[in-house]
Amino acid sequence: MNSKPIRRVVIAGGGTAGWMVAAGLAKCLGQQVDIRLVESEEIGTVGVGEATIPTLHFMHEILDLDEKEFIQATQATFKLGISFENWRNVGEHYFHSFGKTGKGHWTAGFQHFWLEGRRRGLASDYGDYCLELRAGLDNRFALLPDNGINYAYHFDATLYGQYLRRFSAALGVQRLEGKIVKVHQAEGSGDITGIALDNGALVEGDLFIDCTGMRSLLLGETLGVPYESWSHWLPCDSALAVQTESVGEPVPYTRSIAHPWGWQWRIPLQHRVGNGVVFSSKHISDDEAKAALLAHVQGEVLRQPRVIKFTPGQREVVWKNNVVAIGLSSGFLEPLESTSIHLIQRGLTRLVELFPTDGIRQSDVDEYNAQAREQIEVIRDFIILHYHVTDRDDSAFWRGCRDMDVPPLLKHRIQHFRDTARVMLHQGELFAENSWVQVMMGQGILPRSHHPITRNMDDRSLADFLGEIRRDVARTMMKLPRHQQFIDQFCPAPRLEQPKAPAAAVAPLLNPQARVDSVELADGSRVYVIDDFAQDPDALVALAQSAAGRFKAPPGHPYPGPQLDLPDAVSAALDACFQQQFRARLQAGAPLGMYGRFSRVTQDAGTLDARQRICHRDDSALGAGEMVCASVHYLFRDEQLGGTVFFRSLMSEADTRQFMRDANTLDAGAFGDKYGIPPGYMTEGNRYFEVIGRVPARWNRAIFYDGAIFHSGDIRWASPAAYRDGPGRLTINAFFKSRRP
Template identity: 65%
Template structure:
């Protein structure tokens, strides 16, 4: 353990990751810390991660960020889930919503009662019993009392970084302009001592946060922490992104449209739409991907297509010595379930919970890394599920995904649900039981049996139980305003494109 107090924090890199770290640390511990963020206006950020999940709502509440101001500043719209088109098979669609479906019994989840209802022709679609899913289908949204609607956001990532910069500087964060040319380490310990800028200035610190993106200047290039490649499970290694003008009302969900060698995203903001294609370069060239994307967008294209290369995987350790990697420097899981910004937030909260105020302790580092690995592997499995459990046989890419060997942890979850209808959540996992159920049902896995507790209900009682839930969902959604109208009333952006 180092005995030096940790007071000087140096954040290397800006963008979403850097400024989220700055906001979290300064709002929580700012009075006790000297926080500097180094970034260069000449270095761009990936900046296409525009879809989020409900954990960002919690993150903002912890920092006391005003939601209306945030959404107006980032051209934000609301998000109730993700629509998956052509994933199970061409022409078949489903939505993974953020809501809970039905009502669970303490011995068994709602899916068991629904499964019995389907066998007896008493139940509708699984999604009929979820407010968020039905609201998404009808393009409706409103804040409901007592947290009755789970939601996230679609945002402009570049504007989000600017918003957080202003927020962080209000709590004392100092931004330093400059390119990092060298990272200096102590000869005896190997700990990072300072970063040197192109101006010749040296920025010393006690704790360094690596937010330098895929370059990983500190954790990778300086401390040489190995990177674990997950390409054998997640074959997509490229993305191309463009922005288009809006041609219709913004829907309250992200669209994920499976294509011949990957998938296309469509994310509606207030004044434009974010579009992109994630693909595997072994089956589709960059030029083919660009043409496929441009052929499948709506509205006038506002930007040149931009290709981004990546390697799915993770650092074996994301906290090494006195360096913590956050964001793309720590690893990358493709944005299929919009988890990138969530993982940044989780790293920040984890660091705050284990903050080494009195000195850097190896046991803290070990626990931090253990939790990070467990979370990333859970999310990895959830993403692999979408690719592997499919009926598609129309292209070499989908045949390879359908027949690939998957992690044993994922195979167990699939087998358990297929055989028994059961889903068990481990501690601190991001995706709850209902997320796994929605995706596994959507991808075509139908359990062979249901829990016998459902047989304690006769047909009449089961029918009333299901009908009451569906009626509540329908009546709630009926009263909701249209999403577009609600956004314009609640958080209309103060800037336009």
């Protein structure tokens, strides 16, 4: 196909994929090929991907890495499995461990003996027969001789990339900084000959590894390989990631907590915790997901959440011409079972196995593509299993997952297990029988029958068999130290300065001379008012206007106009101001994170839905013992556009709740008919609420208040054009979540 020998390899992209490929190729083939890696600091990496599975040990064996050095360099912790919470149903949890459960027979896996034991009243919980599961839940860990415990790691993705970069540099990989702006192709064949960077450099090569992330610059954009979407099976298409300070000892497992619209992860590292939500944008907006994420994290937020959009799926082929895509450029499966880094590793090892030193042959390309497809499809099916087999009925999202048609092989596997407790795997599949069994039973399938070989054991021998395994697990488990204790003894990582925006760097955004006044509301609570709040309010308006195209009005969001997330520095300044000046005044406890955005009111008063016609509180998605305070910073000079008006309910608490529920569930017409509230912004009292205070808008004024007080924009909508044209009624709205003291 292309008999040109491969001497120059160019890796485009320096995320986890780029540096894993660089390290692996340099270690295995560095003497035969020249390896260069191009990456762009300006573009950056996806910045997530911190939970792994035990196959990573093989990668590290190939590289001959020192485990302790790797753990310390990446602030890693140990991982024994994943705790799936609320997946089968709300309040029901199970653990998918990396361990083996019990002992099987060549005819039948351990689950058959356990089911027989259960039938005869001789077996305890399935998890009692698995060391990794028991140790994980008991927060214990140690390295055991003879691979006596099967484990993986949680690590800091950025530090891992840096670690592999140093490793690769030592093996001669050359790193080039720059943005790829043009891709050169040979006429006729379409092979890529070089990539041009924004600094004028042209990087030529014989084989190109596309590690450019979801952009897929070489395989997708340049060679036009189509993307096959699997979103009809995997409904989540968005994620938000946020890092928080550690508030306790790290547990040796990933937490995966299901919500009505997707799920949330928690990954404890030595220096911080990685958190995120994976969700379906059809079922929750980015802002609601962000609020839900912040409502469910523990510890102070170190960086503001970032939205990542994706389509689950895979490129039709991952090797075409002289381009091999590895990592997100080749496809993406959501991180439910932490499989992406494994797929990078498989892409790399397959490439080394089939490396086209003497020229690219179509048979190698076909083999590579066939294996890639097979490997990702079985993982895809395993992930779909978690969504599909569920008793959850509490949201459209879960009902959709439960009712969807799944791929034929998965359908067969579920039915086969349901009927017989059997899991028949194909050679080379990633997830072993025990993984399938743990997830299928965890999600609620109890097989109708099991293998007859188990009936050969009388009660006594079956009880002894099960009891011995259980006692063995318990004995070993009791000898293990706590996970944190083991880390402290074996591999404590150096303390790292957390990347919090330093107060000094952001302080100039706000005016240190600004005076704080307060307005007492009729119910005795206070709203704090600061005039001349920002040092340079025009710069904030200019910042918002320069990003005008990125303002979005998320469908279904109650705010009546478009919004844009605040840059981190502005959020950090606001947060620092809240913590120093208003947290105590508003009687808020320990901080639990904040979220801020630019907002503009643009929606015609006549088109408001039920929720938008009435006042509201900012306390949705709060957990027990939590509260939220809010601020509004007015960035418009026309005071007629309206400040903020505060209300008190005239109804009982139960009627108030019903009223708010109706506003959230009835359409505008039905709500109007039921309560007699006409279309329009709420600026005055009515039969249900009375006004308890008002703060007029003023250029560069900010107010801080308790989000539990009912309030509304004081929007008279006298001149619609004034709201719609230019920056209009531009505000910065921020929400500060705290513990209740």
